[in-house]
Amino acid sequence: MQQIRSYKYRLRPNRAQTTLLDAMLRDFCSLYNACLQQRVEAYKRRGLTLRYAQQAAELKSVRAEDPDGLGRWSFSALQQVLRRVEQTYSAFFKRGHGFPRYRGSARYHAATFRVGDGLTLKKDRRIGVVGVPGGIKAVWHRDLPPDAKLGTAILTRQQGRWYAVLSVEADFAETCGSGMVGIDLGLNSLIATSDGETVAAPRHARKAQKAQRRRQRALARCRRGSRRRLKAKARLAAGSARIARQRRDHLHKLSRSLVSRYWGIAFEDLNLTGLKRGMLARSVHDAAWSLLVQLLRYKAANAGAEVLMVDPRGTSQTCPECGTVKAKTLGVRVHACACGCVLDRDVAAARIVHQRAFGLGPGHGLRCVSGRVAA
Ligand SMILES: [Zn+2]
Structure with missing residues (x-):
């Protein structure tokens, strides 16, 4: 049966690539905010509701004027940013409240690509991203299904780590026992x-919980607003993300078995x-x-x-x-x-x-x- 599933892989970009990926998300974030602002002002001044197609038509010239900024990145990935604005807008109209907000670049964590356009899987098993020189190393901890059709790929940054989430359409023939x-x-x-x-429950989980409680106490000892507190907070967040990953992995195997x-x-x-x-x-x-x-x-x-x-x-x-x-x-x-x-x-x-x-x-x-x- 043809189905779509997500495969998530850890990426190991080098330092220069990491800098560029961070810059890419910053640029995508400012584009997102600019599109939102354009929509707000068009409505305020002229009572116009801008649509995706109108904003996308401008994208080409915007890119041409900014070769060292937006011009560096994949055209289709930038289009996806505009789509995202459109989506949050229509979600708002459906809900009737909660107007779309401007996003801080620290809270903008994901970019969507079409595989083969802006993001490619190279022969050497690295991932190529337009605007980022050299392939990005990926950890292929499990293989893609043999006849997989790749749709979109999302590059995301989570606690300073980069991942690629590939959406895969394939025939997942799975069998159960009797x-x-x-x-x-x-x-x-x-x-x-x-x-x-x-x-x-796996023993490493209990150990990790203990370490987590220690980090919690360390955080509680830090003065509010201090740098130390920020760092302690980041350590705590990284710890809970690790625990969640380990638990998920363990439960995946258990349920499979x-x-x-x-x-x-x-x-x-x-x-x-x-x-x-x-x-x-x-x-x-x-x-x-x-x-x-x-x-x-x-x-x-x-x-x-x-x-x-x-x-x-x-x-x-x-x-x-x-x-x-x-x-x-x-x-x-x-x-x-x-x-x-x-x-x-x-x-x-x-x-x-x-x-x-x-x-x-x-x-x-x-x-x-x-x-x-x-x-
Ligand atoms: Zn009995």
Whole structure:
């Protein structure tokens, strides 16, 4: 099935290229603001509403007059800036409030290109950008699909790092497994499955959280408005971006592995879990869970697998073997029932999720030992 997906790659421009890329965004930002201003004034003075086509018609001469500024950059990329103004304008008219604002160049982070026009993928696997001499090194951490059609590319700057986001149209043939699984969003682990797997939250995540708290304290000690505070703030932001990237990567792999093994994947309904537990450090877990469910949903949809949501109430209190309901406190890590069933607490809950979703337990009565695997 032909689909469009985004592939994001880290760029490693050299110092001279970085300077030029920064200059490019500054120029794009001033063009953006100038277009906005032109629209505002045309309306104020003459009651005219300027459209994209009118502004684009002027672009050629504007560029010719400014060879060391706007003239340096790709024509089609500059057109995209005008399109962006048009878009924010029509979004404003649709909303009826929130007039488009001028943008500070520190908050203007992205430029859109058409691949093959202004931005090219070179034979040496570098990325060529009009106005930036030499190819820009890219980290191709994963391959583009073999018969990919490339549409647009967005160059973006995030915490001082540059990325290229390529939109790719290709035939993404993905397959799912044949099993069914219930998943508990764990208390001890990140997730536990009804097949007895437990996947712990990666250790580097906990370490990173600790470092992040240290940076938070460092920020709190800095005087407001000081340079030191600005720096501490940047370090904090870079830290949370790193954590988010690592988490995303981990969850991508986890969801991929689940979809490749199962076609039916049942979860506790996240909107109802608040009823179930009042745990500490939930916000951290919550963010990971909702991202996992989101990634699973789209991977499952692509592969023809199914994600089901079940009522989470009492999943951790019910015995998956005999159905006896017995309350456990949060500290109890093992499910041990009078019927002889002994399971990891979260695995027992995952089995209940499985039963609620599919009507029967996995390998009912055969296995009662939980396993531990790495994600
Ligand atoms: Zn039991």
